[in-house]
Amino acid sequence: MIEQKLSQKSFSTAILNWYDKHARRLPWRSPPGERPDPYHVWLSEIMLQQTTVVTVGPYFDKFLTLWPTVHDMAAAPLDDILTAWAGLGYYARARNLHKCAIAISEEFNGHFPKDRDQLLSLPGIGPYTAAAIAAIAFDKSEVVVDGNIERIVSRLYRIDMPLPAAKKKITVRAAELTPLQRAGDYAQALMDIGATICSPRAPTCVICPVADFCNARTAEDMERYPVKAPKKVKPTRRAVIFWLEREDGFVFLRRREEKGLLGGMMEFPSTEWQEETIPVETAIKNFFSNDFQKRENRITEKAMVRHTFTHFHLELQPVVISIKEMDKFVLPHGQWAEPREFGRYALPTLMTKVARIVIKDRD
Template sequence: MMHQTPPQKTFSVAVLDWYDTHARRLPWRSLPGEHPDPYHVWLSEIMLQQTTVATVGPYFRRFLDRWPNVVEMAAAPLDDILTAWAGLGYYARARNLHKCAITVAREHNGVFPGDMAELLALPGIGPYTAAAISAIAFGQPETVVDGNIERIISRLYRISTPLPAAKKEITEYAAKLTPRHRPGDYAQALMDIGAGICLPRNPKCSVCPVSGYCKAFATDDMESYPVKAPKKIKPTRRATIFWVQRPDGQVLIRRREEKGLLGGMMEFPSTDWAEDAVETEAAIEHLLQGQTPELLRGVSVHKPVRHTFTHFHLELQPVAAQLVSADTLSIDGAIWVDPDEFDSYALPTLMIKVARAVLESSSS
């Protein structure tokens, strides 16, 4: 086949024919031609943002077992949602998930709308997620563009504009190819082609159903696309984080503010995350908030814990200490929890890493 700009109908037919044979079997996905459950589509799409398919699978199943429909999720306490979400990261998604469930239950009688405008009005749903729900769950010919589809379209047309500036251009090209027939299957087919064939490195062009239309394949420079802007150097923030243990073995944790990074999640008390590290003695004074340092004994400094967020690196210096007596330390919003019960609280991955660092070094 000659390499050319693909006619929409021919291109989509090739994509859908391939999908009917090669579609991935995923927990949230209906078989080709079946009617998908909008609740499943919404839940999976929120979970899949910034997260891999392999990671999401078990979480998706657990959420469905616990909250089989949007009305039951709406009735759940936020803390239950956050606890079940722990480990998936980007915790604002979990807070918005709960808000969206409540909105759908109250304002839409527990039924997801299929209209793009109504979907965009729901908490936590942006243009991509709205398009995905509308196309996959309701068969609307909306243009769905995730990271995999960005890669396919940028190679198909050899788009030289760097990402993220190229997103608008990529979406315009993708819209020209989106069919009115089976738009949901078509979108999922492109996702699958991107995930298994049109790979970032060593793409499997010999088995691609649309390589005959691909300009990058014709010029053998597939890996040059999509073009990406140079990465900015991430700054590093630092803080001292405390593992304070009572004589009965329980450890102090507190809830973070609802807004911001890890909002609403539980954490071990720490100093502010800042560019400059805080000396241990000053950090203890910050923790005690004017209470006498004699409250603590056996203070020990442990190996730093490093974690990377989207916009910065974080280096936490764990400091462990024993409380002299059970009820002498008062910190706003803090509770005492047995380490064996951490799974029952919304502790993010970062805090699990801190706990592991302290417990492992304490036992060695």
């Protein structure tokens, strides 16, 4: 059995030897054997949650330019953080990023705690992120298991239990392999191998430094692992979204509530996102006052905007309303902005799609 040859020492040695020669150069990473700035590790780990390395790179550089230290980030207004984050998605991360920066600045004098339990007490830091910071920034022998490492370990042992139920078993196996020294380099090495060699499809086992330890490679069924539970069908929600425009070209924006999806971000006002389709006429009737509906406002429907979130699809029907009699128009919790200045606001990707559809139709 190959499992009998899979000792912690031989496995981690092979991994670290490979890393010393082939480590990826990433903006937040220090060379093998050197410890990076904990602030950089934390920032990159938060950004990399459900986001690719290629996408994160420019954002990471931008954030460090704007806020070189955690004290700088803590002192910044939340809206500036959200605006800089726009396009990365999962905006709760940005809100927690700001809360965490404030906590570290005020409670720890700008120094990230080395202890995993203390890290877990901070906003936005869960078990994976706490382990990653402790291992990578402080060389603690913590068990780091991201999606890449899940895939490697499940193939090494041919773990048949489907995810997410298999996470506990995978973590136990990963703990058995984690070395006491250079745990940070070891974790990053596995991430690199998962990203460049042990890929979900067509893994290049011929260049893998631990191919001889891998049960799935011996059985030639690598792509079967990790086993995943059947995906649930995503529902589709629908809404009418309003592009309210004054005669001078300014457009109405409002801020979403702090909690929930896209919390704290700016948006064009819309009806509730629901599975039932609502006619435009009904949407206008329900959304605006009788006085507004009686005016001679020009109303134009635009092409449908489609967007996918983690748990559902969304279809938005944009409606452009050119507003007259501005002195009588009242809509709370918002402000007027020039479309050319939208980059100054915390507009999520969904709202930039809406803007693009409306503006493109005019060009």
